[in-house]
Amino acid sequence: MKKLTEMGLNRTGVDSSPIDSKDIIGAALNSTPTSLDGDEEIGKIRASYIMNAKPLGTLPVPGTIKGGVSTILEKLAGNRPELLIDKLGERLAFERTGTRLYEAIVQKCRVLDSDRAGIPVATLERFRDQELRHFGLVRDALMSLGADPTAQTPAADAAAVASGGILKVVSDPRTSVLQSFEAILIAELADFESWDMLIRVAEEMELKEIAASFRGAYDEEKVHLETIRSWLSDLMLTKKTAVKESAA
Amino acid sequence: MASKFFESRGQSLEKQQFTWREIVQQPFSKLNDDAFSRVRSILMNGIEFESVMFQHMLARASRDLRPHLARVRQVEQHQQKAVNWMLPPDQSPLETTIGYEQVAVEVTASIAQNEPDPYLAQVYRFGLLEDFDHLYRYSALLDRLEGKDANNILQSYTDILPGRPTIEEHRAALDNLRRPYDRRKAAPISKINVCLITAAEQQTENYYLNVGPLFSDPVARQLYAEIASIEEQHVTQYESLMDPDETVLEKWLLHEATEVYTYRSCLESESDPRLKKIWERFHEYELGHLHYVMELFKTIEKRDPEEVLPEKLPELLTFANHRSYIRSVLDAEADLRTNGMDIVKREDESSESIAYRNQVNREGSPSQAVAAGYRWIPGTELNQKIA
Numbered sequence: 001m002k003k004l005t006e007m008g009l010n011r012t013g014v015d016s017s018p019i020d021s022k023d024i025i026g027a028a029l030n031s032t033p034t035s036l037d038g039d040e041e042i043g044k045i046r047a048s049y050i051m052n053a054k055p056l057g058t059l060p061v062p063g064t065i066k067g068g069v070s071t072i073l074e075k076l077a078g079n080r081p082e083l084l085i086d087k088l089g090e091r092l093a094f095e096r097t098g099t100r101l102y103e104a105i106v107q108k109c110r111v112l113d114s115d116r117a118g119i120p121v122a123t124l125e126r127f128r129d130q131e132l133r134h135f136g137l138v139r140d141a142l143m144s145l146g147a148d149p150t151a152q153t154p155a156a157d158a159a160a161v162a163s164g165g166i167l168k169v170v171s172d173p174r175t176s177v178l179q180s181f182e183a184i185l186i187a188e189l190a191d192f193e194s195w196d197m198l199i200r201v202a203e204e205m206e207l208k209e210i211a212a213s214f215r216g217a218y219d220e221e222k223v224h225l226e227t228i229r230s231w232l233s234d235l236m237l238t239k240k241t242a243v244k245e246s247a248a
Numbered sequence: 249m250a251s252k253f254f255e256s257r258g259q260s261l262e263k264q265q266f267t268w269r270e271i272v273q274q275p276f277s278k279l280n281d282d283a284f285s286r287v288r289s290i291l292m293n294g295i296e297f298e299s300v301m302f303q304h305m306l307a308r309a310s311r312d313l314r315p316h317l318a319r320v321r322q323v324e325q326h327q328q329k330a331v332n333w334m335l336p337p338d339q340s341p342l343e344t345t346i347g348y349e350q351v352a353v354e355v356t357a358s359i360a361q362n363e364p365d366p367y368l369a370q371v372y373r374f375g376l377l378e379d380f381d382h383l384y385r386y387s388a389l390l391d392r393l394e395g396k397d398a399n400n401i402l403q404s405y406t407d408i409l410p411g412r413p414t415i416e417e418h419r420a421a422l423d424n425l426r427r428p429y430d431r432r433k434a435a436p437i438s439k440i441n442v443c444l445i446t447a448a449e450q451q452t453e454n455y456y457l458n459v460g461p462l463f464s465d466p467v468a469r470q471l472y473a474e475i476a477s478i479e480e481q482h483v484t485q486y487e488s489l490m491d492p493d494e495t496v497l498e499k500w501l502l503h504e505a506t507e508v509y510t511y512r513s514c515l516e517s518e519s520d521p522r523l524k525k526i527w528e529r530f531h532e533y534e535l536g537h538l539h540y541v542m543e544l545f546k547t548i549e550k551r552d553p554e555e556v557l558p559e560k561l562p563e564l565l566t567f568a569n570h571r572s573y574i575r576s577v578l579d580a581e582a583d584l585r586t587n588g589m590d591i592v593k594r595e596d597e598s599s600e601s602i603a604y605r606n607q608v609n610r611e612g613s614p615s616q617a618v619a620a621g622y623r624w625i626p627g628t629e630l631n632q633k634i635a
Contacts, residue, residue, distance in 0.1 A: 008280060009280050010279045010280055011279065011280060011281070011282060011283070011403050012279055012399075012400035012403070013400065013626075014399065014404060014626045016403065016404070017403060017404040017405075020404035020405065020569065021399075021404040021626070023404075023571065024399070024404055024406075024407050024408065024571070024624075025625070025626060027407050027409060027571075027575070028407070028408055028409060028623055028624040028625065029623065029625075031409045031410060031623055032410070033410065033619060033620065033621050033622050033623060034410050034413040034415070034616065034619065035616045035617075035619070035620040035621065036620070036621055037620035037621055038620055038621045039392055039620060039621065039622075040620075041616070041617035041618075041620040042392060042467050042617055042618060042620070044612075044617070045466055045467050045470065045612065045614065045617055046465070046466055046467060048466075049466035161464075168337060172337055172338065174274075174336075
C-alpha cells in the first residue's frame with residue numbers, strides 16, 4: 001500500500017516563497033482594475049446564453065413507436081415516459097462506467113497489495129461484477145419498454161460529465177488508495193440515491209416488475225456505499241468504526 | 249574552424265530512438281515541481297510543435313528535401329510527445345493556461361532583454377504587455393469560475409496585474425505586421441529569438457483553440473476565443489519579423505539552431521534531475537539534427553553554415569522572475585499602440601485598428617467582464633469576502 005500523504009516540498013501557497021509573495025501581494029493591492037464593475041458582469045453574459053440555450057439533446061424515439069407498434073411505453077404516455085427513459089439511460093451508462101471504475105480500482109489495489117490493509121481485492125471484484133449485472137438489469141428494462149439501450153440519453157450525458165473526474169482520479173497511477181476511494185465514494189453516493197429515486201419513479205408508473213428487479217441492485221449498492229465508507233474510516237481514523245468490511 | 253555553438257556533433261540521427269515507455273514518462277508534479285519546470289515543458293512543446301509543422305510546410309513545397317525532412321521529423325515528433333506528456337493530468341486546462349501565459353510573460357521578458365536589435369526588442373516588449381494582461385484575465389477566470397488561485401501555478405514568480413488591456417489589443421490586420429530583420433545584417437541570436445517566440449505564440453494559440461470549446465461556461469468560451477484571437481495576431485506579428493528572403497534551408501538551419509539553444513537553456517537551468525536528463529538527451533538529439541542540416545546546407549546550397557549560425561553560444565534564456573523589468577515596461581509602454589509596422593503612441597494609432605476594435609467589441613468584451621473589479625489576492629477573492 002502507498003503511504004498516506006507526507007510532508008514535503010509543496011511549492012503552492014504564498015508561504016512557500018514569502019519574499020516574492022509579499023512583493024506580488026503589494027503590487028496587486030496597489031493595482032487598478034481596467035473596469036471597476038463587479039463580478040456581476042460575468043452574470044450578464046451567462047444570463048444571455050442561458051436564455052438562448054438549446055438543450056443537450058433529446059431522447060431517441062423508440063424503434064417500436066417509429067414502427068407504430070403498441071408498447072408499454074405508449075401506455076405510459078400520461079406518466080412522462082420520457083423521464084423514465086432518460087433516467088434509465090443515465091443509470092445504464094453510470095453502471096457501465098461504474099464497472100470500468102471498479103476494474104481500475106481492482107487493478108490498483110492488486111498492485112498495491114491492499115489486502116494487507118484490510119481492503120480485500122476479492123470484495124472489489126464482487127462489486128465490479130455487481131455493477132456489471134446492474135448494467136444488464138437496466139438494459140433489460142429499457143428493452144422491455146421498447147427503448148434502445150445503446151442510445152445515449154441527455155441525463156446519461158450530463159451525469160457522465162458530472163462524474164468524469166472520478167475515473168480520472170482512480171486511473172491516475174499517482175493517486176493513493178485513499179484518494180481513489182474518496183472518488184469512488186462520490187460515485188457510490190450518487191449511485192445509491194439514484195437507484196432509490198429510479199425505483200420510486202418506476203413504482204409511481206406502476207412498473208412493478210421493473211421496480212422489483214431494481215430492489216436487489218439497490219440493496220447491493222447500499223452495501224457498496226457502507227463498505228467504502230467503512231474502508232475510508234479505517235484508512236483515516238485510528239479508532240475503527242463499527243461497520244466493518246464483513247458487511248459486504 | 250568550428251564555432252563553439254555547434255562544435256559538438258551530438259547524437260547521430262540513426263541512434264535517436266524511442267520506446268513508448270520513454271515517450272510517456274512520469275509527469276512532473278503540479279504541486280511540488282518548480283513553476284519553471286512547467287514553463288520549460290510548455291515552451292519546449294511549442295518549440296517542437298513549430299519544428300514539426302515547419303518541416304511539414306517545407307515538405308509540401310520541396311521534393312528534394314522531403315526524405316531528409318521525414319527522417320528528422322520522425323524524431324522531432326516523438327520529442328514533442330515526450331515533452332508535452334510531462335504535463336500532469338491533475339492540471340486542468342485552465343490551470344495549464346495559466347502556465348502557458350507564464351511562459352509567454354517570462355520567456356518574452358528574457359528575450360526582450362537579450363535582444364540586441366532595438367526595434368525587435370521593442371516589438372517583444374509590446375507583445376509582453378499583452379500576454380501579461382492575458383495572465384491577469386485568465387487568473388480572474390480561474391478564480392471566478394473554478395474558485396482556484398492562479399498563484400498556485402505561478403508560485404509567486406509572476407505578477408497578476410492588468411497589462412495593456414486585452415479589449416484594446418484588437419487591431420486591424422495590417423497593423424499586426426512588423427518590419428523583418430535583414431538576414432544579411434541581423435545577429436544570429438536575433439533570428440533565433442524570432443523563431444523561438446513565434447513557436448511559443450503559435451503553440452499558445454493552438455492550445456487555446458483546442459481547449460476553448462471544452463469549457464461549458466459561456467464566459468470562458470468567449471474569453472478563450474478573444475485571447476486566441478490576440479495570439480493569432482501575435483503569431484502574425486512575430487513571424488513577420490523573419491526575413492522572407494531567407495532560403496528554406498537557411499530557415500531550417502535556424503529552426504535547428506533554435507532548438508539547440510532552447511534545450512541548452514533548459515538543461516542549464518533545470519532543478520529537477522529527471523527533467524534535466526530529458527533536456528540533456530534532446531539537446532544531444534538537436535545537435536545531431538543541426539549537423540544533419542548543416543551538411544545539407546553545404547551540399548545543396550554550397551554555403552557555409554557559419555554564415556547563419558552564431559559563432560559562440562549566445563546568452564541563454566533566463567528562467568527566473570522578471571517582475572522588476574516587466575513593471576518598468578508596464579509603466580513606460582502600456583499605452584503604446586500600432587500604426588502599420590510601427591509601434592506608436594496611443595494618439596497615433598491607426599484609424600483602421602480603432603474601427604476594427606469598436607466593431608469586434610460592439611456586443612461587449614469578455615476580457616473586461618471576467619476581470620471587472622478584479623484584484624488578485626492570495627487564496628482567491630473569496631478569501632477577501634469572508635475576511
